[in-house]
Each structure stands twice: as C-alpha cells, then as structure tokens.
Amino acid sequence: PKLDGLAISLRYEDGVFVRGATRGDGVTGEDVTPNLRTVRAIPLHLRGNPPKLLEVRGEVYMPKAAFEKYNAWALEHGAKTLANPRNGAAGSLRQLDPRITAQRPLSFYAYALGETDAKLPKTHSETLAWLRELGLPVSSLAEVADGTEGLLAYYRRIGEERNKLPFEIDGVVYKLDRYDQQRAMGFVSRAPRWALAHKFPAQEEATVVESIEVNVGRTGAVTPWVLMTPVHVGGVMVSRATLHNADPVSYTHLTLPTKLEV
Numbered sequence: 115p116k117l118d119g120l121a122i123s124l125r126y127e128d129g130v131f132v133r134g135a136t137r138g139d140g141v142t143g144e145d146v147t148p149n150l151r152t153v154r155a156i157p158l159h160l161r162g163n164p165p166k167l168l169e170v171r172g173e174v175y176m177p178k179a180a181f182e183k184y185n186a187w188a189l190e191h192g193a194k195t196l197a198n199p200r201n202g203a204a205g206s207l208r209q210l211d212p213r214i215t216a217q218r219p220l221s222f223y224a225y226a227l228g229e230t231d232a233k234l235p236k237t238h239s240e241t242l243a244w245l246r247e248l249g250l251p252v253s254s255l256a257e258v259a260d261g262t263e264g265l266l267a268y269y270r271r272i273g274e275e276r277n278k279l280p281f282e283i284d285g286v287v288y289k290l291d292r293y294d295q296q297r298a299m300g301f302v303s304r305a306p307r308w309a310l311a312h313k314f315p316a317q318e319e320a321t322v323v324e325s326i327e328v329n330v331g332r333t334g335a336v337t338p339w340v341l342m343t344p345v346h347v348g349g350v351m352v353s354r355a356t357l358h359n360a361d362p363v364s365y366t367h368l369t370l371p372t373k374l375e376v
Contacts, residue, residue, distance in 0.1 A: 115255050115272055116311055118282040119175030120204045122146070123228055124156065129164035129248075131156065136207070140304050146207050150174075152216035161249040169228030170250060176203045177280050180219030198350050199282050221281075224250040237291045255279075258291055269312055276314065285313035321345040326357070 121137040134150035135143035150156055153174060160168070176184075176199040184202070185195045196202035206218035224245050227234070235241050242252045255272065259265050269286050276283060290296050290308035299307040322343040329337045337356055344353040 115283040116285040116287050117173040117175050118200045118284050119173040122174050124170045126168040129160040131158045148212040149207050149215040152212050153220045153222055155222040155251050157249045162247055164248055165232035167231045170224050171226040171228050172224035174203050174220055174222050175281050184219055223253045238289055239291055273314055285311055287311050317347055319345045319347045
C-alpha cells in the first residue's frame with residue numbers, strides 16, 4: 115500500500131539507531147533524529163544479529179483512530195487541531211521540540227533499504243521478511259503478485275478495503291521482486307524503472323459556489339478564484355480554490371466582472 119505519510123530514512127550502526135532524516139530532495143534531507151526517537155514504532159535497538167551498517171527506508175504516518183483521538187483531546191484542551199493525518203505526521207516530525215512530537219500518535223512502516231554492508235536476500239519480499247525478524251514493523255498487506263493480472267487484482271482489492279484500513283493510503287506501489295532484475299532495469303534520473311505507483315482516482319465531493327472573485331497579481335495577471343460552502347475532501351476542509359482551468363468548470367447564470375479597478 116502507498117502510505118500517505120512522510121518518507122524517512124533510519125540509520126542503524128551495530129543494531130543501534132543513530133540518525134534519521136526526511137527524504138528531502140532525494141539527496142539531502144532534514145535531520146529529525148530527536149523527534150524520531152519518540153516514535154514508539156521505531157526500534158532504537160534491532161533484534162537478532164543485525165549488520166554493522168543498515169539504512170532503513172519507510173514511512174511515518176498517523177493512524178486514523180489516533181488522529182481522531184488526538185483532535186478530540188486538542189479541542190478539549192484548547193490546543194490546535196490537525197488538518198489531516200498526513201499533515202499531522204509531517205508537521206509532528208518537523209517540530210523543534212521533541213516533547214511535542216512525543217505527544218503525537220505517530221507510527222511507522224519500513225518498506226525498503228538504503229546503504230548497508232549486509233548480504234541481502236535475492237528478493238525484495240525476502241528482505242521485508244528479514245526486516246521483520248530484526249524487529250522493524252512491515253505492513254502485513256505487502257504481497258507478491260504474479261503478472262499484470264495479479265497486480266491489478268491486488269490494486270482492486272486494496273481499493274475496496276481502503277476505507278476500512280486503519281491508515282490513509284492513496285494507491286499501491288508495484289516493485290519488481292528480484293534484485294538482479296531491478297539492477298538490470300536501472301533508473302531514469304532518480305526514478306527507478308523497476309517500481310511504479312498506481313494511485314487511486316482523486317476523491318471528489320459536491321459543494322455550492324457562493325461567489326467568484328478575481329485576483330490581480332503584481333504583473334497584471336488576472337486569476338479568478340471561487341468561494342464555496344466548505345467541504346471535506348481527502349481529509350482537508352476546502353472553502354476556496356483557484357479557477358485556473360476553465361475546461362472542467364460548469365456553471366450557469368454566472369457573471370464575471372468586465373471592468374477591474376486596481
């Protein structure tokens with residue numbers, strides 16, 4: 115499942131967690147080690163016989179039930195509520211005070227490896243099983259599928275279960291299982307040819323247009339935007355939007371200003 119959270123990288127040396135960072139631009143991320151130490155799902159010490167160096171990549175997320183519970187607590191105590199689980203996870207990890215992060219109900223799933231001196235299994239699925247043995251949480255929904263039909267069947271099944279899952283997802287990720295085939299396919303720029311995200315259709319909701327306003331930028335560019343009855347879409351309450359694309363906009367009895375005074 116393609117988790118809707120914040121991608122991070124965890125570095126373990128001799129089985130001890132020493133550093134954690136956000137993905138950033140793919141090369142340089144933000145060091146959030148103190149905050150990651152407060153996430154209970156992230157082990158500070160690995161089990162078994164870990165390698166000398168192990169970089170684990172995964173996603174920090176906020177479970178739906180925990181998100182609702184936290185917002186209820188925030189309302190009761192006069193604290194600021196979170197807009198949605200994804201923003202809650204990202205904002206929590208970027209807090210300057212780790213004690214604030216510790217109050218947030220964050221969780222974590224590992225899904226890949228970075229730098230390591232370990233001798234790896236031949237497949238990605240075997241690597242995920244190995245990470246579980248080391249004490250790292252891995253999604254139980256990860257499966258091996260056979261061929262295009264197997265992938266699409268998995269996509270449809272996860273889509274049907276989406277609303278029942280305890281965390282937010284926006285699609286699934288397909289990965290070629292064998293590492294030798296991954297190496298043969300290689301990368302395009304920084305994107306792997308052996309992995310593909312298959313997103314679910316965008317969530318749509320109906321609302322009422324209350325008014326259309328026009329904004330004039332410093333260069334004279336005119337951008338119309340709409341004020342509408344607030345509607346909940348994808349975990350966010352939306353009350354205004356730009357009308358930058360006229361094609362999908364349908365309206366009747368609507369008058370835009372023909373003269374602007376600036």
